[in-house]
Structure formats: C-alpha cells, structure tokens
Amino acid sequence: MKQRPLVLQSLLVALFVAYMILPIIATYIFSIATKWDITLMPEGYTLEWYQTAFDHPYFSITLTNSFIVSIAAVLVGLLFIVPTTYWVHTRVPSAKPLLDLLMILPFGIPAVVLALALIRVYAFPPFARSPFLLISACVIFSMPFMYRPVSNSLMAIDVHTLTESALSLGANTLQILLRVIAPNILPGILSGSLLVFATVFAEFTLANLITGASFKTFPILLVEFTRRDGRIAAALSVISFTVAWLASIAILWGSGRGRKPTEEALGAR
Amino acid sequence: MAYLELQNVSKLFGAVAAVKDFNLAVEKGAFVSLLGPSGCGKTTTLRMIAGFEMPDAGALTLDGMDITSVPPNKRGTGMVFQAYALFPNMNVRDNVAFGLEVTGHPKQEIDERVREMLALVRLDDTAKRFPHQLSGGQQQRIALARALAIRPRVLLLDEPLSALDAVVRVALRGEIRRIQLELGITTVYVTHDQEEALSISDRVVVMNQGLIEQTGSPEEIYRQPQTRFVAAFIGTANQLNGVVVDRTQVRFGEILLRAPVPSGLNESSKAVVLVRPESIAIHAAAPTDAHNVLEGTIQTITFLGPITRVGVDVGGTRVVADMAASNRAAFTHTQHVWLSFPPDACQVMANQ
Known part of the structure; x- marks a missing residue:
C-alpha cells in the first residue's frame, strides 16, 4: 500500500524526463543517421551532415553573428537592466509595480509585431535594418529574463541596509554596486545572463525580419537547412545545443574564477 | 558650540x-x-x-x-x-x-x-x-x-x-x-x-x-x-490621581498624602503623585509610625528574582510595591495589606 504513491511518482518523473529528453536524443541520433524513416533505429551512421554544415560558407559567419548579437544583448542587459532594477529597489520602490508590468510586455507583444514596429520607426540610418537594431530588439525581447532573476535576488538580500552601511563607510554608488550588491546578487545575474544568451542565440523571428540576409544569424541558417535536409538541420541543432551548454559552463566557470583569487589571497595571509 | x-x-x-x-x-x-x-x-x-x-x-x-x-x-x-x-x-x-x-x-x-x-x-x-x-x-x-x-x-x-x-x-x-x-x-x-x-x-x-x-x-x-x-516610560511608577490641598498635601480619594507640591501647582488643582514601587513598604498589619498609609487587597504576587512585586488594589487603583524575595512567604493572594511610603519618595505633577 505504501509503495503505490512511490511507484506512481517514479512513473510520472520517468514520463516527464522522457518527454523532455527523447526529442533531444532523437535529434542527436538523426544528425548522425544515414537514413532513418521506416526503421526503428537508423539504417547506418555517418558524420557527413556535420561535414556539410561545417563546410557551408555561411556556417562560421552566422555562428559569429549569433555570438555577437547574444553577447551584446547580455552586456547591454547587464549594463541597463541591473542598475535600473537596483535603483528602483532602493530609491523608488513605489515604481516597482510599474517596472514589473513593463517587464511582462515583451511576453505579450509577438516578436513579429515588435520587429515590424521597430523597422518602421527606425527606418533611418544607421539603424535601419542594421545589427544595432537587431541587438536593441533582442535586448527588449529578452529583458524579462534578465530582470526577473535579478529582481528576485535583490529581494532575497537586505539591499537597503547593505547600501546604507556601505554608504556610511564612505563608498560611492559605483563601489556599492560593484563590490557589495553585484557579488550578493551574482546567482541572479548569472542565471539572467544565461537565459538572455540562450534566448537570443535561438531567436529567429526578429533576426529574419530585421536584418534577414544582410546579417544572417545561426537560426536563420538552421531554418534554411530544414527546407533542404532535415539531417543537416539536426546537426546544426546539436551544434546550437552544444554552444548553449558551452556558454553556460563558460559563464559559470568565469564567475567562479572571479571569486577565487580573493579567497586564495586570504588563505595565504 | x-x-x-x-x-x-x-x-x-x-x-x-x-x-x-x-x-x-x-x-x-x-x-x-x-x-x-x-x-x-x-x-x-x-x-x-x-x-x-x-x-x-x-x-x-x-x-x-x-x-x-x-x-x-x-x-x-x-x-x-x-x-x-x-x-x-x-x-x-x-x-x-x-x-x-x-x-x-x-x-x-x-x-x-x-x-x-x-x-x-x-x-x-x-x-x-x-x-x-x-x-x-x-x-x-x-x-x-x-x-x-x-x-x-x-x-x-x-x-x-x-x-x-x-x-x-x-x-x-x-x-x-x-x-x-x-x-x-x-x-x-x-x-x-x-x-x-x-x-x-x-x-x-x-x-x-x-x-x-x-x-x-x-x-x-x-x-x-x-x-x-x-x-511612566522609565521604570514602573505608580500614578495616584488626586487634588492639591496645600503645599505639602494631596488628597487621594479619602486619604491625605504627604508629598512636596511644586510651586507651579495651585490649591485644589488636579495633580498626580508618582511613587516608585521600590519606595513602597508592605505591612501585614496597620503601621503606626508611617506616613502615607494606603489599605488594599493583594491582586498579584510576581517573583522577579531578587525582588517580588506585589500588585495591590487600593479602592479601585492598582498600586505595585516591591519587597525582598525573602519576605514572599508572609503574603498571600487576596490578603488585606497596608502600604506606606515616605513623603520624599513622592513626586507631584500637574494632571493634564
């Protein structure tokens, strides 16, 4: 009798994991399959699709472009969203509901509407259909992903008192932000950066409409391949996953390295 | 400066x-x-x-x-x-x-x-x-x-x-x-x-x-x-509301309390007499040689370590008095007791 809920629980978990993992595994297998349509497992295995993808002249260009846009979106987000969130939390808490509401807007406005509106408003150089406009659009689009974790982290610590105690010790706003607030909301900043990076890296609609062929991103290339050969598209998807995971590891590793020296220096003393 | x-x-x-x-x-x-x-x-x-x-x-x-x-x-x-x-x-x-x-x-x-x-x-x-x-x-x-x-x-x-x-x-x-x-x-x-x-x-x-x-x-x-x-905020002070009789007396109910009345208070103006609990002595029998004697019934006895605080109902007013914890055994709840305190332990203030 006691076992039953446990069995049910395990079954639910297994089903959920399968639901999440199976498509990814299938994509991986498909990317190295010679032919996989009427059989249960592929008829043979090959790395040909990866070769084709790597050899494509646009492969490295689109990958670089996607990196540029994603990293720029993360940096702009860090530069604007984090200080703004901090400022609203400490100085104008009454504006927090308004900011919360603003941060939901990107979810409510379809990417198509956002892209077309931006194209019409910023129809003049140097913005018109430029990577700058794409990056700006991506920042707006991914804003909530940076805002939410940062805002939650700020709520988890006593920002107000920490700020005041740093102030009374003679620190200026920049020192407070960099030395006191940022390290204490680092988990939020990190997960925000990761979410923004991943979202923007996989973003298709905005890139396709704003820059299109003039500044192709990786997802545009991927979509082009799905029309030609699903197996090459699968190989590109796997590369895309890998990039996202590598980026996550790099960010986590980078932040870990940033903190270590102080601890080591202290250990030596 | x-x-x-x-x-x-x-x-x-x-x-x-x-x-x-x-x-x-x-x-x-x-x-x-x-x-x-x-x-x-x-x-x-x-x-x-x-x-x-x-x-x-x-x-x-x-x-x-x-x-x-x-x-x-x-x-x-x-x-x-x-x-x-x-x-x-x-x-x-x-x-x-x-x-x-x-x-x-x-x-x-x-x-x-x-x-x-x-x-x-x-x-x-x-x-x-x-x-x-x-x-x-x-x-x-x-x-x-x-x-x-x-x-x-x-x-x-x-x-x-x-x-x-x-x-x-x-x-x-x-x-x-x-x-x-x-x-x-x-x-x-x-x-x-x-x-x-x-x-x-x-x-x-x-x-x-x-x-x-x-x-x-x-x-x-x-x-x-x-x-x-x-x-009231510092320590615990008993506040006895009364009326100034002359420069040395304040009427509290039917009792005349001896206390130094400051010059700012006129006769028959309302006043409050403040007495700290530690200035008040408790007696099981009516004291003969004491000033400012109040009669009442014990409501509460609270042990506070070195002292014991006794709450006494004096004609509807609660008065607290402290005594050495060693005297605790001499008193019980609802016992009829007498309280006394010296005039110089009193402070008289206008009752606004």
Missing part, C-alpha cells in the same frame, strides 16, 4: 511629523541615548545625523561644520544597524577593511587597522570567517569593528542589541560602553529599552511623538522625571 549639534530639526513623512523642532547638543566623547517607544522619531533623528534622511527644517553641525546637506558617504559617521548588515559576500577581514579600501588607504595600514579593530572587539581569530559562520553577538561586534575602523567622528548605533538574546544583550552593551570609553568616541545610541539606555549612557534623551520629553543624566531621568510620560 558642542561637537555635534542639531538645531530646530524637523522631518515630515507626508503630513506626519516624525521629528518636530528637535534640539540636541552632544559634547565630544559623550555617550547619548535617544530613548522612546517605537514611532517616537528616535531612529529618524539618528538617520538624519547619518545623512540617510534629509531634515525638512533645521541644521546639523558636526565639529564646527554644517553637515545638513553633506551626503552620507562624506560625513564620517560610523553606523551600526539592528540587522548587523555585514556584507555576506566578504569575510570578516574584508568587512572590517571595506571602509578603508573604498577610500583608498594603503594596504599595510588597512591590515594593521583591521588587526587593531578585531582585537578591540575581542574577535582576533575570526578574520577569515564569513558572517554566516558567526553568532548574532559576534556579527554585531564585527559590525562595530567595521564602523570604528574608519575612525568615524561620530558612532551611531540603531537598536544594535534588539535582535540578540537577553544574556548576549547585557554582555554586549557592557562591551560597547567599554570600547566607547576606551576610544573616547562621541556616540549616539538609539533604543526603546529604558534599562539599556540608563545603564550605558552619559545622557539620555527621552522622546515621544517626535518631541523631546526630557534630557538628562540617567539618574535625573529616573529620579526626577519631568513629565508623566517619562515617569
């Missing part, structure tokens, strides 16, 4: 005045406490000294300089908060060093000062620990060391002991006073705990509803409260 002065300082929050026309002069090296119930404006006053709140009127001067509009990070005031507010990402050493590092002191000087400060608060061996690895009392001592490390011109403490256990609280308040005397640092201390304020201060400022009720030494505040509020 005093070292730290607040002149006609007022602060409004919306339409509510948190602090009204506040005047205070603190001499260099003095320990002054702002004491009052929550919402009396004591914390707002402290925050104005720190620069976290801007006064709506009035001026603040520190060491001869007008600091009214100086930002908090340029005032050189060290602040200790109720919630410790240590930086959780830094270890003890970095916390204490923070104020010196952000103002660009050389590393050698910082290291020396950190050692000195940790020795001062007797936590030399905690330099590498993080705040979450310390007890509340230890964290507050580090917060004190951090505030003192910048050699502030004034040390500000905002209910620093309120979050601590009773035992730690008493020990740490002694530590704070020792360190304050050792450094001779001018200190403003905010608390709602009258015992705390009386035990460590040179001067106590009792506040109520944004106004100063009384300023004086702890003894003055305790022995000669100037207002009914102070009398």
